[in-house]
Amino acid sequence: MRNYLLLLVLFFGIHWAQAQDGVIQGKITNPINNNPIPFANVIVQGLETGAVSDEEGNYSITGIEPGLYNVKASFVGFKSKTFYEVQVGRARPVQLDFELEEDASNLEEVVVDSEFSRSEETPLSARKLNANEIERYPGGNRDISRVIQSLPGVASTASFRNDIIIRGGAPSENKFFIDEIEVPVINHFATQGSSGGPVGILNVNLIKNVEVISGGFPANRMNSLSSFFEFQLKDGRRDKMFTQVTVGASELTLSNEGPIGEHTTYIFSARRSYLQGLFRLLGLPFLPTFNDFTFKTKTKINDKTELTVLGVGAIDQFSLNFDVPDEENTTERENRLYLLDNLPISTQWNYATGVKLKRFRDNGFWTFVLSRNMLNNRSYKYSQNDDSREENLLFDYLSQESENKFRAENSIFKDGLTFQYGVNYEFSRYLIENFDRQVLVDDGQELNISSISLFNSYGAFAMASKKYLDDRLLVNAGLRMDGSDFGKTASNPLNQLSPRFSTNYQLNENLFWNANAGIYYQKPPYTVLGFQNNEGAFINQENDVRFIRATHLISGFEWQFPAKNRKVSAEVFYKKYGNYPSSIRNGIALSNLGADFGVIGNEPVNSDAEGRAYGLELLAQQRLFNDFYGIAALTLVRSEFTNPNTGYLPSSWDNRFIVSLTAGKRLPKDWEIGGRWRFLGGTPYTPYDFQASSLRSNWDLFNRGRFDFTRINAERLKSFHQLDLRVDKKYFFDKWSLNWYFDIQNAYNFQAEQQADLVPQRNDQDELVVDPEDPSRYLLREVPNPAGTVLPTIGLIVEF
Numbered sequence: 092m093r094n095y096l097l098l099l100v101l102f103f104g105i106h107w108a109q110a111q112d113g114v115i116q117g118k119i120t121n122p123i124n125n126n127p128i129p130f131a132n133v134i135v136q137g138l139e140t141g142a143v144s145d146e147e148g149n150y151s152i153t154g155i156e157p158g159l160y161n162v163k164a165s166f167v168g169f170k171s172k173t174f175y176e177v178q179v180g181r182a183r184p185v186q187l188d189f190e191l192e193e194d195a196s197n198l199e200e201v202v203v204d205s206e207f208s209r210s211e212e213t214p215l216s217a218r219k220l221n222a223n224e225i226e227r228y229p230g231g232n233r234d235i236s237r238v239i240q241s242l243p244g245v246a247s248t249a250s251f252r253n254d255i256i257i258r259g260g261a262p263s264e265n266k267f268f269i270d271e272i273e274v275p276v277i278n279h280f281a282t283q284g285s286s287g288g289p290v291g292i293l294n295v296n297l298i299k300n301v302e303v304i305s306g307g308f309p310a311n312r313m314n315s316l317s318s319f320f321e322f323q324l325k326d327g328r329r330d331k332m333f334t335q336v337t338v339g340a341s342e343l344t345l346s347n348e349g350p351i352g353e354h355t356t357y358i359f360s361a362r363r364s365y366l367q368g369l370f371r372l373l374g375l376p377f378l379p380t381f382n383d384f385t386f387k388t389k390t391k392i393n394d395k396t397e398l399t400v401l402g403v404g405a406i407d408q409f410s411l412n413f414d415v416p417d418e419e420n421t422t423e424r425e426n427r428l429y430l431l432d433n434l435p436i437s438t439q440w441n442y443a444t445g446v447k448l449k450r451f452r453d454n455g456f457w458t459f460v461l462s463r464n465m466l467n468n469r470s471y472k473y474s475q476n477d478d479s480r481e482e483n484l485l486f487d488y489l490s491q492e493s494e495n496k497f498r499a500e501n502s503i504f505k506d507g508l509t510f511q512y513g514v515n516y517e518f519s520r521y522l523i524e525n526f527d528r529q530v531l532v533d534d535g536q537e538l539n540i541s542s543i544s545l546f547n548s549y550g551a552f553a554m555a556s557k558k559y560l561d562d563r564l565l566v567n568a569g570l571r572m573d574g575s576d577f578g579k580t581a582s583n584p585l586n587q588l589s590p591r592f593s594t595n596y597q598l599n600e601n602l603f604w605n606a607n608a609g610i611y612y613q614k615p616p617y618t619v620l621g622f623q624n625n626e627g628a629f630i631n632q633e634n635d636v637r638f639i640r641a642t643h644l645i646s647g648f649e650w651q652f653p654a655k656n657r658k659v660s661a662e663v664f665y666k667k668y669g670n671y672p673s674s675i676r677n678g679i680a681l682s683n684l685g686a687d688f689g690v691i692g693n694e695p696v697n698s699d700a701e702g703r704a705y706g707l708e709l710l711a712q713q714r715l716f717n718d719f720y721g722i723a724a725l726t727l728v729r730s731e732f733t734n735p736n737t738g739y740l741p742s743s744w745d746n747r748f749i750v751s752l753t754a755g756k757r758l759p760k761d762w763e764i765g766g767r768w769r770f771l772g773g774t775p776y777t778p779y780d781f782q783a784s785s786l787r788s789n790w791d792l793f794n795r796g797r798f799d800f801t802r803i804n805a806e807r808l809k810s811f812h813q814l815d816l817r818v819d820k821k822y823f824f825d826k827w828s829l830n831w832y833f834d835i836q837n838a839y840n841f842q843a844e845q846q847a848d849l850v851p852q853r854n855d856q857d858e859l860v861v862d863p864e865d866p867s868r869y870l871l872r873e874v875p876n877p878a879g880t881v882l883p884t885i886g887l888i889v890e891f
Contacts, residue, residue, distance in 0.1 A: 113179035113823075115187055116151040119144045119164055122190040123504050125395060125451040131166035131191065136173075155179050157823040159223070159757060161656065161715055164189040175656065175714045176223035180823045182890060186328055193504075194562070216306030216607070216645055216662060218242045218710075222325070224720075225295045229753065229767040230815025230836045232884060233339065234291040235301060235322075236278060241753045243708035243724035244305050244664075246746045246771055253278050254287030256744045257305050258664055259704030259730030260317030261682045262287045263616065263691070264641075268312075269293075269322040270387065272401050272445035272462050273496065277320075279381040279407045280439060283468050283490060284616035284691030285684070292383045292405045294360040296335050296346040299325040306645045306664060307593045307607035310554035310569030311500055311513055316613045316641040316668070324387050324401075327356030334891055340884035341366045342381075355390040371412055376430045382406045395451040404442035411436065411476065426874060428857060429850040432794040435486075437470035445496075455503040458513075465493040474791070485792070486527040490693075492617045494519040510555045517548040521621035525693065529793055530676075536625060544621035544629065548575035548614070550584065554591075565595040573612055577620045578635045587612045587638050601652060605662070607645040612638040615672050618692035619681075630695050637670040637698040647708075656714035661707070668702035673735050677800045679777075680732045683743040702732035702742065721754035734803055741775045741804050748772040748810075761821040770812040775804035776846045784849055785868040787861070796849030796871070809844040813837050813879070827891035834884040842877040850874050 115135065119128045127148025134141035135152060137160065144150040157180050165171035169191040179185055220238060225231070231238040236253035239245055246256040254262040263285040267274050278288025302321040304312075312319050325348075332349035341364050348358040360383075367380040383405040390398045411431055445462025471487040478484075500513035520543065527538040554569030569591045574584035581587070591609030598604055614620070615636055622631050647662030673680045673696060680700035684691045706728035713721045726749040731739040749772070755765030780799035783789055789797060815836050822829040852860040852870040862868040 112153065113155040113157050113181055114151060114153050114184035115155060115162060115177065115179060116149070116184050117187040117189065119148045119150065119166075119189045119191060121169075122192060123451075123455060123502075124453050125397075125456075128166055128169070128191055131164055131169075131189075133162065133164045133189070136161040136163060151184075157181055157821075158761065159715065159763075162187060164191060166191060168194060170194055173656075175221055176720070178223055180821075180828045180890070182824060182826055182828045183328075183333055184330065186326070186330075188326070216605075216664075217302055217304045219300055219302045221300045222295070222298055225298060225301070227755065227763065227765060227817065227819055227832070229755075229765045229817035229834065230813070232341075232834065232836070233295045233337070233886075235293055235295060235298065236291045239301070239303055239320075240769065241722050241724065241751045241767065242303055243662075243710045243751075244706075244726050244728070244749075245303075245724075245751075246726075246728075246744065246749050247769075248287075248774075253289060253291060254285075255318070256746075257303075257317040258666060258706065258708075258726075259728045259742065259744050259746075260641075260666070261285070261684075261742075261744060263681075264315060264317035264613065265320065266312070266315035266318070267320045267322065269403065270324055270399055270401055271321075271447055271458065272399075272443070272460055273464070274322075274403050274443040275464050275492075275494070276405070276441045276443070276466060279383070279405055280379065280409065280437075281441070281466070282691060283466070283492075284618045284681075284693075289379075290341070290364075290381060292385075292403060293322065294344055294346060294362060294383075294385055296337065296344065297324050297358050297360055297385055297387070299323045306643050306662075307605075308591065308609065308611060310552040310571045310589070310591060311511060313515065313550055313552075313571065313573055314613050316611055316639060316666075324358065324385075326389050327358045327387070329356055336887075336889045338887045340882075340886065341369065351388070354392070355388055357386065357388045359386045360384065367410075371414070376412050376427045377434055378410045378412050380408045380410075397449045397451075399447040399449075400445075401447070402442065402444040404444075405440065407437075407439040409434075409437040409439075413476070424857075425850055425853055426848070428853065429795075429848060429874075431476060435470040435472040437468075439466070439468050441466040454505050455501065458498075458500045458502070460496070460498040462496045463494065464496075465491065467491050474794075484526070484528070485794075486529055487525070488527070489522075489524040490618070491522040492519070493521075508555065508557045510553075512551075512553040514551045515549065517546075519546045519548065519617070520544070521546070521617040523618075523621055523623070523693070530694070539625060540623045540627075542621065542623040542627070542629075544617075546575055546577050546620065548573065550574070563597040567593040573638070575614060575638075577614070578632055578637060580635055580637050581614075601650055603649045603651070605645070605647050605649065607643060609643050611641050611643065613641075614638060615681075615696075615698075616692045619672055619696055622693055622695065624695070631672075634695075634697060636672065636696065639671050639698075640669040642667040642669075656716045658710075658712050660710045663705075663707050665705040666703065668700075668704075668732070670698040671700035671702060671732065672696035672698055673700040675735075677798075678735045679800055679803055680734050680742075682732050683734075683804065697735070699735065700733050701739075702730070703739070704728065704730040704742075704744075715757075718757035719755070722751070723753075724751045725749070736801075737803060741807075743774060743776070743804060745775055745804075746772045755817075761823070763819040763821075765817045765819075767815045768812070769815075771810065773808035773810050773844070775807045777803050778806050779849050779873075781849075781871065785862065785871050787867055787869055790851065790859070790869050790871075806846075808846070811841070811843040813841055813843075814839055827889065829890075830888040832884075832886050832888075834886070836882040836884070837879050838881065840881045841879050843879045845876045845878050847873040848876045 129146045131144045142150040142152045163173040228238040244258045279290040281288040304319045327348040335346040337344040344362040346360045367378040388400045443464035448459045450457045472485045474483040498515040503510045524541045530538045550573040552571035556567040572584040593607040644665040649660040675695040709725040711723045730742040730745040732742045750770040753767040779796040783797040817834045819832045
């Protein structure tokens with residue numbers, strides 16, 4: 092009976108409550124010293140209503156009809172700030188805190204809104220998305236890794252994975268920070284040595300905004316070549332407890348927030364998937380299950396001291412389904428058996444936890460961050476999935492990566508000058524136990540190793556920024572250096588000296604010119620650093636493996652139209668790579684790997700590959716204005732790398748042409764519709780070596796095709812495009828609210844081309860067919876492997 096009542100509420104909106112209107116409340120502070128800003132103006136755009144903050148910086152706006160609004164705060168001598176698309180309901184007041192930045196040289200209110208302007212640390216190549224943009228993104232399925240695909244320079248694979256490819260760089264070249272605490276893994280079933288995976292870990296219910304920095308990195312960020320993701324989680328409610336339950340296509344999510352005493356707030360989220368049961372019903376050969384959690388507490392020790400505690404973690408399990416549907420045809424059966432022969436049994440868990448202490452003073456603040464993160468990755472495979480005999484074991488892999496980090500930064504603001512400096516230290520441990528018959532080492536034996544590696548890494552930075560020419564010219568310069576004891580060259584920080592320079596010039600009221608030049612370094616993955624051969628030698632360390640280097644050159648223009656919440660930008664970029672690891676076994680740069688499950692870099696390498704990526708990005712962004720919003724992004728990009736035996740060749744991320752069009756419209760009675768269309772040029776791939784693959788000795792060992800690395804990325808897939816649609820409907824009640832949404836991914840069922848599978852022919856008894864003309868070989872054939880299907884999703888979000 093309850094289900095029928097819920098459906099009636101859902102589709103007809105009965106019991107609609109008009110008894111009370113919405114409230115927006117919060118506090119306005121100065122982010123430099125944490126002082127409250129009294130008598131600041133806060134207005135709800137489009138309504139003749141607002142408020143003025145009191146002496147403690149607090150404000151409250153009442154009598155607001157439920158809906159979506161832009162809210163702006165301003166005060167003389169400070170940059171105004173706007174929060175876009177703030178959702179107002181009846182069940183609870185909206186907690187909206189503003190941090191207004193000082194404008195030291197101008198006593199009049201600044202015209203340009205800080206939401207569109209760049210920070211002094213990242214004056215270019217930075218894009219920001221707020222919570223509402225993330226939640227209702229068409230085709231995103233509330234997954235932040237998919238949502239950022241709407242931004243320029245961001246490509247993705249055509250499969251169901253969340254690999255993030257920015258400006259032609261590999262997925263391993265991205266770093267993630269949550270409230271300034273580094274979190275290495277943000278995807279379930281992550282590829283070790285890279286960053287991708289099929290499902291994101293972070294619950295978007297907790298995210299306040301995310302900023303993607305794809306160039307012009309500030310000097311206090313280290314160990315990345317393509318991007319930094321700066322996630323900001325919202326603070327827990329200060330007035331009362333609040334709960335949100337989300338039922339999606341693949342998981343159930345519970346979120347809760349509220350106060351703990353007078354000075355501490357918390358947010359918490361837990362999620363459990365039911366993909367395993369769904370995939371079993373669909374008869375798929377693999378059964379994934381994932382769980383994750385996120386929590387954050389923030390304690391105001393006093394007016395000048397804040398303590399933040401963060402935790403993020405996930406548990407992933409991947410098993411095989413040996414039940415064969417009765418109606419399965421021959422081709423489907425062959426594909427199923429091929430997958431079962433290849434897919435391992437795997438378990439993965441990871442976590443990251445940290446504390447951040449922020450100590451304010453009159454002209455700046457200290458930030459201290461202490462964190463720990465760990466990844467445990469286990470997988471194994473038996474020949475024909477027969478674990479009754481130990482000799483059937485093909486490989487058994489266990490690896491652990493753990494890092495303990497400390498960072499101290501001092502930020503000083505005086506007379507229009509911003510100066511920051513800091514140090515960092517990291518102690519890491521890498522454990523590997525690896526038996527692998529599929530890999531033969533130099534003496535022709537199978538790989539069988541067990542080792543623990545310990546590494547110490549250290550770094551320091553300084554950077555400064557200042558405005559000139561009546562604040563029209565912003566200049567930012569920084570220098571950092573990093574070292575680690577994993578290699579002789581790497582141990583000396585002066586070998587990783589990393590200067591960087593950015594500038595921003597206001598040509599007229601709405602037009603800005605930006606430029607950047609910088610050198611950046613990133614450690615190779617632990618799978619490379621801790622690789623050991625059967626004799627116990629850490630051969631990559633002995634080969635003096637080095638930090639990977641990237642040199643960036645960027646320039647562009649940006650047009651801002653604050654009155655209409657609109658901006659347009661154009662940037663050209665060039666990246667030059669050096670010291671990239673390349674496989675000694677296969678003769679391929681590791682930069683071409685990372686868009687598949689498994690492990691990257693667990694092999695002998697040399698730091699001898701080079702690369703380059705260059706292109707043009709165009710962006711037009713319309714924040715909510717007259718109930719319309721949208722993002723249009725176009726990227727032209729080339730990505731090329733050398734390999735040990737080749738010159739420059741297209742890399743695996745060479746999409747060449749990327750288009751993303753996203754738009755939405757708010758309709759009367761709290762309906763909302765949106766759509767996204769993506770187009771990506773086809774990426775290169777390496778064809779199979781039929782002669783090597785068909786050998787029975789090879790196939791019995793590997794159960795899959797062998798690649799012809801003499802033809803690295805010699806073939807190219809067809810272009811990919813996809814349309815996603817979404818409809819939202821919201822209901823606002825006195826004590827709770829309800830949002831249901833209908834999302835369709837790949838609405839016109841485009842079948843994206845992927846590299847074909849090379850599978851063996853089988854007889855009626857499912858036995859592999861031997862080539863009658865050559866008994867040493869099996870008969871193989873290529874089977875198309877398209878990706879894409881219409882994927883409808885109905886979701887419920889209940890808040891109370």
